[in-house]
Amino acid sequence: MNLAEDHIRDAGYAGFSFRDLAAEAGIKSASVHHHFATKSAMTAAVAKRYADRFFLSVAPKPGESASEAIAAYREAFRSSFSRDGRMCLFGVLGAEAGGLAPEVASVILAFFQRCIEDLSQRIGGTDAQARAFQVMATLEGGMILARIYKDVAAFDQAVAALA
Amino acid sequence: MNLAEDHIRDAGYAGFSFRDLAAEAGIKSASVHHHFATKSAMTAAVAKRYADRFFLSVAPKPGESASEAIAAYREAFRSSFSRDGRMCLFGVLGAEAGGLAPEVASVILAFFQRCIEDLSQRIGGTDAQARAFQVMATLEGGMILARIYKDVAAFDQAVAALA
DNA sequence: GTCTATAATTTGATAGAC
DNA sequence: GTCTATCAAATTATAGAC
Numbered sequence: 506m507n508l509a510e511d512h513i514r515d516a517g518y519a520g521f522s523f524r525d526l527a528a529e530a531g532i533k534s535a536s537v538h539h540h541f542a543t544k545s546a547m548t549a550a551v552a553k554r555y556a557d558r559f560f561l562s563v564a565p566k567p568g569e570s571a572s573e574a575i576a577a578y579r580e581a582f583r584s585s586f587s588r589d590g591r592m593c594l595f596g597v598l599g600a601e602a603g604g605l606a607p608e609v610a611s612v613i614l615a616f617f618q619r620c621i622e623d624l625s626q627r628i629g630g631t632d633a634q635a636r637a638f639q640v641m642a643t644l645e646g647g648m649i650l651a652r653i654y655k656d657v658a659a660f661d662q663a664v665a666a667l668a
Numbered sequence: 669m670n671l672a673e674d675h676i677r678d679a680g681y682a683g684f685s686f687r688d689l690a691a692e693a694g695i696k697s698a699s700v701h702h703h704f705a706t707k708s709a710m711t712a713a714v715a716k717r718y719a720d721r722f723f724l725s726v727a728p729k730p731g732e733s734a735s736e737a738i739a740a741y742r743e744a745f746r747s748s749f750s751r752d753g754r755m756c757l758f759g760v761l762g763a764e765a766g767g768l769a770p771e772v773a774s775v776i777l778a779f780f781q782r783c784i785e786d787l788s789q790r791i792g793g794t795d796a797q798a799r800a801f802q803v804m805a806t807l808e809g810g811m812i813l814a815r816i817y818k819d820v821a822a823f824d825q826a827v828a829a830l831a
Numbered sequence: 832g833t834c835t836a837t838a839a840t841t842t843g844a845t846a847g848a849c
Numbered sequence: 850g851t852c853t854a855t856c857a858a859a860t861t862a863t864a865g866a867c
Contacts, residue, residue, distance in 0.1 A: 686862085695834090
């Protein structure tokens with residue numbers, strides 16, 4: 506799952522095969538199929554694990570401000586990219602969603618819905634939902650720019666005016 | 669090229685094959701290879717044509733303001749999505765860039781660099797470049813949200829505070 | 832410019848032994 | 850849980866005729 510996650514964040518759903526993963530893990534592809542019946546099922550499982558980890562990392566702190574909530578999301582994205590130069594998994598999968606199984610698409614939608622809902626509540630005020638959409642769009646788009654420029658400075662400039 | 673562009677905008681580089689395109693065009697895959705030696709070469713050609721069309725559509729009008737320049741970009745993205753529900757081609761390719769040939773990656777980088785340069789000049793002022801990065805990130809990210817929600821309203825909320 | 836035919840490889844997935 | 854072996858299909862790409 507770690508290897509699959511890296512490959513997806515780098516090159517998308519088509520960016521890995523069971524043989525790739527098996528070779529890198531030192532086993533055979535049939536052994537991967539023992540754990541995940543299909544590639545879609547494995548991708549959905551990897552995505553769910555990624556989402557769980559993400560929402561733990563952005564968990565609200567008592568008495569935080571709207572700016573602090575936005576900063577928590579920003580830092581989660583930023584540290585992810587600066588650690589290994591790879592994108593947000595859901596940004597990649599979201600961009601190529603037209604070619605993914607419903608099984609995977611539903612996990613992607615659930616992730617963004619939960620982000621928007623969580624951010625909206627923590628931002629508060631009249632335009633909370635629109636600001637939540639703006640934050641998520643800027644973070645995901647900023648990741649694309651950073652990966653294309655191969656420079657986290659592109660991300661930093663993109664998100665500088667956010668919070 | 670029209671068919672390839674649609675497929676890429678829907679499901680990325682892995683979202684089409686020469687046989688797919690040939691079948692939909694009513695010819696054979698060998699005939700597609702007559703025009704494009706490799707899949708990477710075709711993708712690069714499609715991307716360049718897309719970029720040319722894009723920069724024509726956002727060409728500056730005499731005496732425009734910074735807000736009007738941003739609005740031109742916003743409308744180019746918005747109309748593209750609302751026309752057929754598909755993403756910006758460079759948003760898709762940018763997200764999965766880790767698995768693309770250098771031949772394609774260089775076209776992607778050139779597109780974003782030209783966008784940033786063009787927007788920076790038309791926005792002007794002290795933070796022009798940072799604002800340009802913010803605009804591009806929000807537009808690309810907003811496209812991802814719109815395609816996942818299957819609703820242009822997600823894009824509209826994401827970009828509402830831009831200009 | 833299109834076709835038939837095919838090469839060479841990769842892919843997702845399965846059966847069954849250990 | 851891992852293995853060997855294999856299948857059926859798809860993929861990118863090429864050779865050569867019309």
